[in-house]
Amino acid sequence: MTDTTDRPTGHACVQSYLKTLDNSPGVYRMLDAKGAVLYVGKARNLKKRVSNYANPNGHSARIDRMIRSTASMMFLTTRTETEALLLEQNLIKQLKPKFNVLLRDDKSFPNILVTGNHAYPQIKKHRGAKKEKGSYYGPFASAGAVNRTLTQLQRVFLLRNCTDSVFDSRTRPCLQYQIKRCSAPCVGYISHEDYGTLVKDAERFLQGKSTKVQTELAREMEIASEAMEFERAGALRDRIRALTQVQAGQGINPQGVAEADVIALHMEGGQACVQVFFIRANQNWGNYDYYPRTGSGAGPAEVMEAFIGQFYINREPPPLLLLSDGIEEAELMAGALSDKIGRKVEISVPQRGEKAELVQGALRNARESLARTMAETATQARLLQGLAEAFDLPAPPKRIEVYDNSHIQGANAVGGMIVAGPEGFLKSQYRKFNIKDTSLTPGDDFGMMREVMTRRFSRLLKEDPDRTSGTWPDLLLIDGGQGQVSAVRRIMEEMGVGDIPMVGVAKGEDRDAGKEEFHRTGKPPMALRHNDPVLYFIQRMRDEVHRFAIGAHRAKRSKAVGATPLDDLPGVGAMRKRALLTHFGSAKAVARADLKDLKAVDGISDNLAETIYAFFHEKG
Template sequence: MTDPAPPPVDGSLAAGVAVIRRVLPTLPDSPGVYRMLDAAGDALYVGKAKNLKRRVPSYSRPALLPLRLQRMVSRTASLEVVTTASEAEALLLESNLIKQLKPRYNILLRDDKSFPYILITGDHDWPRIVKHRGARKRAGEYFGPFASAGAVNETLGHLERAFLLRSCSDSVFANRARPCLMYQIKRCSAPCVGRIDQKDYAALVAEARAFLTGASQRIQDGLVARMEAAAEALDFETAAHCRDRLKAMARITARQEVNLPRLGNADVIGLHQAGGQTCVQVFLFRAGQNFGNRAFYPSHPPEAPAEEVLAAFLGQFYARYEPPPEILLSHPAAQPEVLAEALGLRAGRKVRLGRPERGDKRRLVAHAETNAREALGRRLAETTAHKKLLAQLAEKLGMAAPPARIEVYDNSHVQGRHAGGAMIVAGPEGFEKAHYRTFSIKDPGAAGDDFAMMAEVMRRRFSRVLKEDPDRQRGHWPDLVLIDGGKGQLSTVLKALDELGIAVAPEGPLAVAAIAKGPDRNAGRETFHLPGRAPFTLPERDPVLYLLQRLRDEAHRFAIGTHRAKRGKALTGSPLDSVPGIGARRKRALLNHFGSAREVAAASIDDLAGIEGISRALAERLHNHFHGGD
């Protein structure tokens, strides 16, 4: 998070101070959020205040500010203010703006991957149980969040064995003529073919809901009673069925390393700082069961204290997820009362922030803190080793300094079809997947021509970065560009960059290299091509070679994945997708009536106009699309 730029000169700092001082007379005596913006209008910093008139003037006294904030003030070209009704609302708005704008001088939660849930659907007569990730728009009940897809999949497997709920899609359910494999392996009750009536299936759904909301012991006790009654009645098949369900439930409740049934719904958060970095471990407990944990590494200045990092993390983390009733912390957070009030506003109920000192809850917090310490230790070790590798890479390629941003490019197509390019990004902390990009080849003449495709990708990528970051101040420029290819691809890239007026090493700051596969495409025998240098190879066991292979392979994986996604979409597409005015609803109506796109194409204008939602004008347009009319 630290700004690598040199300390600001007096003139730029004075200009930033003048901008802030011009705004001071207009500031209200009320809570709100302020934004420092640079000359391009990008947010440098977002802050909140209980009293804007008292808080913002501190930035107009640079002698009292740390060097990092002096740099921020020196780049400030304007200041925007939004008032709120309370300090808690200001905190919520601040967290939302930080997540949205990602200002350079704020503490940032960088891992924005969503948590998965278990969903019992509510929009079908026979509910299904599925894994869900993303917006919670579908009707039904959501249980979670879970820390990982693996935790969800494992729990789902046990739930299917315990409650025999269907997991198939509604279309598969509607078209089954006999039970599927899930019924044969005792993970579904086969409601699709009437092996269970709706009343009994609804009872299974109710039991699953109760189990997931904390009534597991009651459900298990009921099954034990039914098993014993069946055994006494010599109905051993039913008894065995109950026994198998009990085993599956026991695996769910016993699989976690840490459980606390009395805890209910809570998040346990442990924090550890070392080497100017922070790891925050979040353990998710729902109905007293541990749904897994995830590590986060917020971006912040090395000197940021734990209470500020934790408060910023909580604000941004719960800007996306509903806070549970209780959050247990290993460290105190800055302004805990305001934070708890803000989280309560978001949840629509009271949220308690606790820092237990003894008992079972303290044991859970200590466990989370231990995990944070160990995870940060591993990360620091990996980062140190990776930085050494980058320094060695710079030496091998003749760079003046280790690269802070590496961009690797590759293309993928099959005989010119579904052609696309891909860019992956790596830095001192590994792959930066949030910055990955794909390029659909737009020039029909370039598809299938690797050189023309690479030239188009280079022109589009660097034309954009020239427009968005002409002064190379926003971190969008790479230090090193790697190309999956040989001398021909390198020449193509150099020509495209030259046409854009971008100088490459040794004349300019941008280093470019191409990685050509060895004879018979053998890994370990790659040849490297750089401008103005003879091709060279690296020793087979050189760590730098492994690094370059890993970068190249990641770009190849991403390019292939992008190509396959495009090809799969084309295979499952419909001729109706290309007709203007035909969206998902109208396409469904047409296919439901005519049965196929071929029958739609053969239909008359009158037949088309008879479909609900299809006007006469749209019917004529649709008919002309398939028959070449004007």
Template sequence: MNKGVEIIKSYLRTLPGKPGVYRMLDDKENVLYVGKAKSLKNRVASYTNLRGLSYRIARMVSQTRSMEFVTTHTEVEALLLEANMIKRFKPPYNILLRDDKSFPYILIDTSHPSPRVRKHRGAKTIEGHYFGPFASTSAVNHSLHILQKAFLLRTCSDSVFNSRTRPCLLYQIKRCAGPCVDKVSPEEYASLVQAAHDFLSGKSQAIKDDLTAKMMAASDRLDYEQAAIYRDRLKALAAVQARQDINQGQVDNADIIAAFQTGGSTCIQVFFFRSGQNWGNKAYFPRHDKDQPLSEIVPAFLSQFYDNKPPPKQILVNCHMSQKDLLEEALSLKAGHKVKLTFPQRGDKFRLVALVEQNARDALHRRLAEMSSQQKLLRGVADLFDLDAPPRRIEVYDNSHISGTNALGAMIVAGPEGFDKNAYRKFSIKSENLSPGDDFGMMREVLTRRFSRQLRENPDRDQKSWPDLLIIDGGKGQLSAALATLADLGLEDIPVVSIAKGPDRNAGREDFYLPGKEPFKLPPNDPVLYFLQRLRDEAHRFAIGSHRQQRAKNMKKSLLDGLAGVGPRRKKALLMHFGSAKAVANAGLQDLEKVDGISSTLARSIYNYFHEND
């Protein structure tokens, strides 16, 4: 403790009283904590007064061995930089938003004369109109399905659109107007696109009134088939609005964020409202110390949550926050428009926030119940395999290949909170001396690479990245290969078990292999068996999925991809001259020299690349 305090004091002599961000580092230069300050000198000095520090902060000070600083012009800039650094370094003493993927949007792509509607995630680089964010892919898919029904917009890619000679199935089932084969005029299709734009912009009532008028007009003309089309489109719009009753017109564009805390855990529920419509919700469970209150957790969540997404003009929350004005200024700077944080105390908005808080409470109770069930299963695993304690990290390994091609190893991770998908890893098999389909050799390579790196990066084994149990998908042979590999690395103390599929690959009749013991089965209705099957099946799913991705990627590779000095332009020139990559590979030196843009030196290099074994 005293050493940490002295190290911190040593920086005070040169620290300015300016805004900035500071990082505390341990003896291995791992970031312990990232903080921001209006005055770096005053903030850092507060860590030298031990009486005023909580146990958590005192523990952090005792581990501090160095510090790094970045000065900024304003405290607002420091707040934005702090959020960025927390997400980058994931310090153990910071409140951390663990699940922070970008959200999907609906895009009306106007880069083509006949715009298409589709799902979009990532940078907004495509010309068009973006609507969102939506809380989940399923929410986007549902809305896209309704848009197809109500406005008959195309969803096919431009290449499919340009190659069509007759209407597709979506046209037959009245999910597309058929602009690809001129079943609708450009003017009529443009009006459908504008109507979809207006609906997503919140002008749903005007759209419904227009469709109702058209339906009645068609009915008066005795054109009942056309009237039925308008009726179905109205029903589709009604289906969307039926899902919006949580809002009841109380907010237009806003995020409602409510937190609930119990048992040292916190759930933060976020509801997205755009154009008066509820576009879904999502629950978050930030990592924090058990004694930290919501008044600290919610501001930290907000700064990290909006680090990679635009905040709306209004954010409703369910608790008071310190430095509310600073957060508003930072979010407004990031968004390019005024952002207002509101803590409603009465009225419709208060009732809406209370409803979101109830959702946060329910989600946290479900999670705690699931974690309790998970703990019970982990205790069952510990009893089954004679472990000293319930495992906090289980690693499951599986291989995937087709006759030895595109061979790949996969590792999934599970623990008290379920599957830890951020820790999943895949290993492309690199050994050239393995015979095709050598599962034992592949397992040896995967484990060697995995634990050699662990030994290099954390030889003291004092981090959570070390497993308490290894599960291998396979039988006695795979178990022996795993044990031999770990023995070569001096890691014989890691428990290993293998799971072999039952007769006829029947689930429930698996054989379990442990070192020095006879294989055994579990009762078919044993909850621990179901748990272990889930782990094995998840590893299998991840391995197969990764293998298919790799195979699909390799199928798209060209023979010309490995040529040094041959970029897209020269590659195109070669293909245009010879007609195919295979013809380029078989071409003679003099023929290669005749291609535009290919010098004699480069032609010799290309020729040698394809004939080095001749």
């Protein structure tokens, strides 16, 4: 924490730093009296920028509030302004300052991969680092967009989607061949040369050369018809139809824009929606909307600049960005993005023509998406107000944590926590708790809940004892009746957090939905009227935590079913485990193997073979 005991605050605090600064570019941080970061900014000239803040006049209400809260500042000089820009955006994402615009959703986007490590390439969805050999096409806006495109491509080009191991083990065609989505190269129904042609056609389509592909297919169909090869002609006709359906389904297919991201911003009522369309190979590969935090009143230019800077921190930008709103330092941003990927990136705000139409379409989507979100937010606010009134809370809760356990007679027990608030379900905040206490009686729900609550609030007390980070709940909902509520309340009071309101949700008569009873410490059970929207809201939260806990339990159970003694071998990862299983046939056979046989396995060194041998025989 920064020591601000004897330092002035506000404009006087900012003024006190001027004599220590020079004209270097760099990044500055403004902190409050507790040392929390209020704002991160970059400057071409640090001294000049800070002197602007020292001047008490000419600031917006937002910047004036920020300066008045400033109790100290931190500085880091850089060699260039471009370096300062990149550092600024990284620090904003890391520190999440109150007065900065913040991109809150950092999802990754999937690609299509045509593999390059097999004689008969596979076409599949890929997400993450591009480490696998092959050709990547994307990004697509969602897994759904990729899956639709893959299905269509399989209909048109008949490429396999099975894994290499499945391919190598086939002795007859699978269902994909029967429904005409694969050419069955696994059993030799197509030659290597002909399959290679299909792969090239698919890649040309993904590169935006679909018209040429379609023309060549039409010519092949005509030749087949003239040669009276009617079955082949019919198959080519079906592929042309499928290709036409792919093109029609894409909606937007710009002729003059080969590769670009179209980014449109709409702001209303202090909220913002940014819509991003991915144009690749003259095709629309989907769109995604974001709702950045606007930093307590930033304008369109600042929101757009912050969005671009943070959006492309971990993503590769296309050669062209088409924006609805200009940014103040477009050349600097374009230069930073160009330096990052080693090729030119252009930033443009088009005013006419096809590019402007693309931006207008994205802007219309942003406007409609924000209207829907604002309507949902208003509804959510009414539900939270109703929740406060129903359970006598001092104010509508901003963070509700809902807990449930899942197990089968105590086996593979998992505790689940979901979070809801003014923006609905906050899935990035969900947590699962693998139950670790081996002394619990199987099926002891009270004991499981004690462990979950103890771990959850021990961490909160350690990380945020002053409850200032927004991660403390205003309300706890637990799945259970009076006994569960009393047990959890004792745990909370023992930990010194008994002031947090808690409600137990128990099924009522006949365990029917709609007859729930609500239990609170020191108060009689209560119910809500059958058609109360607050009751439906609570049911949705209970169902969501139930779904999440069951999913975590099933994942743990599946992992346990697939576990082998090889999982605990030191120095043996997935590839070596596969080599051992392939060589010996089973984990039991590996455990019984002689040292000499272990040394004969590909990828297993003499030292590792001795370690494996000792592991099994010393345990015995």
